[in-house]
Amino acid sequence: xxxxxxxxxxxxxxxxxxxxxxxxxxxxxxxxxxxxxxxxxxxxxxxxxxxxxxxxxxxxxxxxxxxxxxxxxxxxxxxxxxxxxxxxxxxxxxxxxxxxxxxxxxxxxxxxxxxxxxxxxxxxxxxxxxxxxxxxxxxxxxxxxxxxxxxxxxxxxxxxxxxxxxxxxxxxxxxxxxxxxxxxxxxxxxxxxxxxxxxxxxxxxxxxxxxxxxxxxxxx
Amino acid sequence: xxxxxxxxxxxxxxxxxxxxxxxxxxxxxxxxxxxxxxxxxxxxxxxxxxxxxxxxxxxxxxxxxxxxxxxxxxxxxxxxxxxxxxxxxxxxxxxxxxxxxxxxxxxxxxxxxxxxxxxxxxxxxxxxxxxxxxxxxxxxxxxxxxxxxxxxxxxxxxxxxxxxxxxxxxxxxxxxxxxxxxxxxxxxxxxxxxxxxxxxxxxxxxxxxxxxxxxxxxxxxxxxxxxxxxxxxxxxxxxxxxxx
Numbered sequence: 001x002x003x004x005x006x007x008x009x010x011x012x013x014x015x016x017x018x019x020x021x022x023x024x025x026x027x028x029x030x031x032x033x034x035x036x037x038x039x040x041x042x043x044x045x046x047x048x049x050x051x052x053x054x055x056x057x058x059x060x061x062x063x064x065x066x067x068x069x070x071x072x073x074x075x076x077x078x079x080x081x082x083x084x085x086x087x088x089x090x091x092x093x094x095x096x097x098x099x100x101x102x103x104x105x106x107x108x109x110x111x112x113x114x115x116x117x118x119x120x121x122x123x124x125x126x127x128x129x130x131x132x133x134x135x136x137x138x139x140x141x142x143x144x145x146x147x148x149x150x151x152x153x154x155x156x157x158x159x160x161x162x163x164x165x166x167x168x169x170x171x172x173x174x175x176x177x178x179x180x181x182x183x184x185x186x187x188x189x190x191x192x193x194x195x196x197x198x199x200x201x202x203x204x205x206x207x208x209x210x211x212x213x214x215x216x217x218x219x220x
Numbered sequence: 221x222x223x224x225x226x227x228x229x230x231x232x233x234x235x236x237x238x239x240x241x242x243x244x245x246x247x248x249x250x251x252x253x254x255x256x257x258x259x260x261x262x263x264x265x266x267x268x269x270x271x272x273x274x275x276x277x278x279x280x281x282x283x284x285x286x287x288x289x290x291x292x293x294x295x296x297x298x299x300x301x302x303x304x305x306x307x308x309x310x311x312x313x314x315x316x317x318x319x320x321x322x323x324x325x326x327x328x329x330x331x332x333x334x335x336x337x338x339x340x341x342x343x344x345x346x347x348x349x350x351x352x353x354x355x356x357x358x359x360x361x362x363x364x365x366x367x368x369x370x371x372x373x374x375x376x377x378x379x380x381x382x383x384x385x386x387x388x389x390x391x392x393x394x395x396x397x398x399x400x401x402x403x404x405x406x407x408x409x410x411x412x413x414x415x416x417x418x419x420x421x422x423x424x425x426x427x428x429x430x431x432x433x434x435x436x437x438x439x440x441x442x443x444x445x446x447x448x449x450x451x452x453x454x455x456x457x458x459x460x461x462x463x464x
Contacts, residue, residue: 057341058452095339104341112338127333130231132326139329140322152318155232155277166369168453196332204328206321209248 044069045082052083052096052105059104059193100192101199134160135169135191139203143173143184161185169194233281234319236263241316251313253292257285284308343378344452367449372433374453375416379429394428399435404444407459416455 041047047069052060066076080103084096087105094105107115127135134157137149149157164170173186187200197203230236240259246252260282267274288308403419410418420432436457439445443462447455 054345056344058344059341106339106341109335109338112340115340125337127330129326132330132333133231133322136322136326136329140325152315152322153232154234154281154315154319155275162366166366167373168370194333194336195329196336204325207324209317209320 044079048079049083052103057104059102061101099197100189102189130160138170138185139187139200142186145176145182145184147182233278234316238316238320248313248316251309253288253309257289260285363447363449371449371453371455375429394431396431396434396438399431400439403435413456413458
């Protein structure tokens with residue numbers, strides 16, 4: 001019986017399946033290479049890699065990194081792409097991502113089952129359906145006012161907006177010119193990171209419903 | 221005819237209507253408002269029978285539905301049809317379709333969200349930053365409770381990550397009042413500007429983190445301490461006006 005660490009409860013069937021699937025993909029242990037003395041880095045990639053290790057989950061923007069190692073924006077993009085390419089190899093357990101233009105190292109998906117083993121399954125942050133819908137509306141229509149969101153969802157959004165702001169998924173983005181100058185909201189880099197988006201252009205297309213379609217399709 | 225409530229969890233009146241349309245197999249593009257209104261009212265009654273509070277949002281949409289129904293009963297008057305007049309039914313259908321879009325797409329988004337939750341990163345090498353921060357100028361102090369909340373979330377997350385591999389059970393009853401005294405005693409040895417992380421160095425469980433957080437809220441209220449939050453969501457303190 002596999003128990004999760006945090007709660008001590010038994011893993012659910014889906015958790016267990018994912019855990020086992022993840023484990024089966026990994027090959028046997030073998031000596032890869034004789035290690036030598038540590039050599040100091042001589043490439044800008046290696047330096048940037050070190051910097052990205054230090055900044056951890058906070059990540060760094062291309063501008064910051066370019067300034068730190070004194071190269072052009074064009075160069076830093078190439079450097080970051082080179083690092084991304086390097087880590088995309090199956091040799092590495094982490095990958096470099098740049099969601100919302102913030103670059104950081106994160107573990108690859110396949111590592112997670114082992115992390116569960118090591119730490120127990122820490123309860124992931126979940127998002128309610130209400131939170132998801134509100135976030136989706138803001139992401140597609142930003143900047144948008146509270147009233148516009150409420151009109152779309154048919155329910156009050158005030159508390160939800162505060163919660164999402166507290167979780168740093170949305171922020172205020174000035175005020176609308178409409179009467180009363182209501183506050184406008186937009187999504188944050190944290191949102192982009194949480195939903196694996198480099199830019200908002202990567203959002204999936206909204207479904208279109210037309211009269212010709214079978215109405216059943218609406219609910220699939 | 222009885223009315224069975226399958227699930228009581230709807231995100232709002234539009235979500236409920238979409239459910240009813242699906243359940244009654246109505247064509248959303250040629251909406252039978254009568255059936256929808258009847259079912260909607262039945263549903264609200266069922267909620268009341270279960271002593272569930274019917275939220276005002278449901279009643280607002282009910283008013284729209286009933287208004288539409290009553291209008292149909294009255295003879296049409298010419299002057300009502302202004303140029304920008306949108307038929308309430310068309311408007312409702314438009315809103316239902318629009319809402320449905322975001323409801324649908326939020327499922328796709330949630331998949332990405334869950335996938336990202338399985339991909340972890342490590343906290344910033346914090347000590348390094350503290351070493352560079354010690355010589356910063358005193359900044360203008362500002363922030364609202366939500367900044368504090370955000371920063372506190374970050375602290376809790378860090379605690380979760382630094383959790384040791386074995387489980388310990390400790391019960392220590394520390395009151396905020398005691399904690400304030402402890403912090404005041406420690407203030408003598410602390411630098412001009414110090415971080416929340418410094419304050420909680422002697423804590424080893426969530427309870428103590430929270431008590432410390434409550435204590436500093438109190439101290440901030442009394443202007444004993446002043447705080448600021450930096451871009452990295454770290455809480456920084458200096459002595460407040462009321463510090464002796």
